[in-house]
Amino acid sequence: VNDIDSGSEFSHSKKSKSNRYICNQCSNTFVRKNTLKIHLLIHEGIRHPCEKCTKSFSDKSSLRKHILTHKGIRYPCNKCPKSFSIKGDLKTHLRTHEGIRFPCNQCDKSFSRKGNLKKHLLVHEGIRYPCNQCDNSFSRKNYLMSHLL
Template sequence: MHSGEDLLFQCNQCDKNFSWKGDFEKHLTTHTGKKVHKCSQCNQSFNKKSNLTRHLTVHTREKPLQCNQCEKTFSLNSVLEKHLKTHTGKKPFQCHQCDKSFSWKSEFVRHLTTHTGGKST
């Protein structure tokens, strides 16, 4: 357990404390927006190495995540989570004008334009 005495680096923007200079410097990029991790294939930049690693699956076409209910595989956890909704059958976004229901808010918002002549509300 840390006594707090070993926390030598304090962020002056959010008051978080760090024991290690490297961790402190990584943390500072969350405030500065500095993106030091560059993709060698498309030059896109990221503030965290983990974000770059996740991005690299776009280039490798690697899909290490598999749905536990079907055979589909995915590169990103967020896409897998969205896919999992297709197995639940839940459609929480209901149109009050025509009673159609949608699984995702983006589909629902797009649908609403059919009632507004193509303009989103």
């Protein structure tokens, strides 16, 4: 496990066994250091508001993606009634109809989204987050947080 930078909260972020950068606040992992830096803004509470509605976002790229929903351009799925404001989201959705799966190489599970497989792989790293109020423990910190609510 390697330190990344020094001199900031980011310095405490580590690389996992799978060579991904780990957020020290919520245990999400990222392939790129810069993506982790953007993600850390979530924990700082900085918000970017949409000028067209009441929504706000922790990073500018999410705001830019959201603004497309106000433009009225839709990409319809030809297999079901769903439509999307972002062409890439339609492409991802089409995988659910095409049966394209991302299998886990460590167990029998498979996923229609690559990102879900990446999150699942953390289960196999053996990192557990124990509850200090009962005997439960969780494979992801956000599962523990939900349990505590």
